[in-house]
Amino acid sequence: MSCFDHRKYRPAPRVPAFDRQWPDRDLVAAPTWVSEDLRDGNQALLEPMSVEQKQRLWHQIIKVGIKEVMIGFPSASQPDYDFVRWLIEEDQIPDDVTIAVLVQCREHLIERTFESLVGTKRAIVHLYNSTSTVQRERVFEMDRQGIVDIAVQGAGWVKAHAERYPEVEWRFEYTPESFSSTEIEFSLAICEAVMDVWQPTPEKKCILNLPTTVEVAGPHHHADQIEYFCQHISRRDSVIISVHTHNDRGGAVASAELALLAGAERVEGTLLGNGERTGNMDIVTLAMNLYSQGIDPELDLSRPDEIIEVVQECTGIPMHPRHPWVGEMVYTAFSGSHQDAIRKSLRKQQADEPWQVAYLPIDPRDIGRDYQAVIRVNSQSGKGGMTFLLERDYGISLPRWMALELAPAVQAVSETVSGELSSQRIREVLTETFSRHEPLSLTGYRLDRDADESLTVSLNDAGRAVRLSGQGNGVISSFMTAWQTHTGQSVSVVDYSEHALGEGSDAVAIAFVQLNVGGQRISGMAEDGDTVSASLKAVLSALNRAGHQGTMSELAAEAQSSA
16 A cells, blocks of 8 residues: 555544635725744744844834734744844834734743833733644643643733733733644633633733644635634624634635635734745735735835845745746746737726736736736747737837748747747847848839839849839839839739837838738838838848849849740
8 A cells, every 4th residue: 555645634623513704705904914024934944043134124024014023932042032122222113013022821931021021112922822632632731621721820920920011011912822723612712711811801902813823724614713713702892813824735825815704803924925834824925915906905015026135035045936926927928828918908908997917917017027027938939929029129010910920930949049038039030030131132212202103223133233113102012013024023012011110300110011922922021210211121021032033134034935
């Protein structure tokens, strides 16, 4: 039998039947955000942050706009203690920001924690003990009452020590750690016991934090746990329900988001999701989820690259390029069909209408990204990507028939380099493919528009000077007449397009033409400061690409002999 045996695992028990309402709710406002970067995130590092690194990350957290910050475990290590003292003694805590500290239910640790906070204006003291069946039975070897006694005693010590510092505005937070794996009725019972000690009121609420310490079930299960708890806890108006979700099953953000629907008001997490095992709930991701639904996240995420830089340098953990919302390649499309849809949507998007662009759930410019990296070309890309890049970077608007001919050439080049093609290389391929100057090249022209347009063209034909004349209802029509008159070869125009590259008197014209030469469609292009020259050069490029053989006099001789 394979050692990979699913039968040794059991599904999480269902929450008892209750009046489930969260699936029918919509989020309408941001929660209270709590940064755990300096505690849970720091605790999860192979090499914990130095005080200097914590200081830098602190400034970034404040800059983002998070108003409650878990700053560490001051009773557990000297660096954490020193960091707390730096915040207070150097007056680093803004008036609208509340710091929080974590502590176990042990009196000497609680005493040390309160000592670290002397001089602060306000603080949250966060008390916890583990409550799950496996922790009770296999770690602590206690029954339920023994676990409740630990929590109640810890709550009493916290209250007593807080009374010694009446000048500080204290708030208390309790976590039944491993809530996600604790029987729901026991979670309620132990929280009720703690509240009996703290006696919260609507004016002075306590925080009950209900974590997925280890994510053992889907986000819908966590939402059920939260809503059941909210419906059954007493003194609901005196309690703030908080969640702290971990990512063991990859659902930390979803669990937090559904928990908000279920009644949670406060969310603990980290910038970019750093944390123990697979990490904490990612504050940036959840905030952007809200933003994309038209909800103000009340955070400043307009400079994500700055956040990424600080977090990476302080934690030593690189961010995945596909990280939700802010990864390097999130707003990049290589697929041809995706590129075409993005290009067409962007053209039609109006400034005064809701955002509606295929494959881009938000406007990348909102978070400091631009359209330079939205569409990129590799061997899997189609014509949409290359036309977008040529138009964006060079103002070249390819007609569809030209794009269809260019696409195979671009793909062939991209396959040889086994990677991405820059817009500069795509432009080079366009010119190399469709702009041919031999054997025919333009040396001059004269155009008389008094009656029907009369055109005289001077050409270099493989080193021989040739002059052609013809009349028609336009420059190209006149040239076609002149060409047939002098060579006997019938050539017709299938399609033509031209436009200016830039604005003003110095703008260059670019012309595209598709000819029918002997039953074969051939395209050519040219650029010139003069629009007539650009048109004539484009026709000559197409003729050169068609395989013009010999001099024009030899073509004329062939035509006469055939007649």
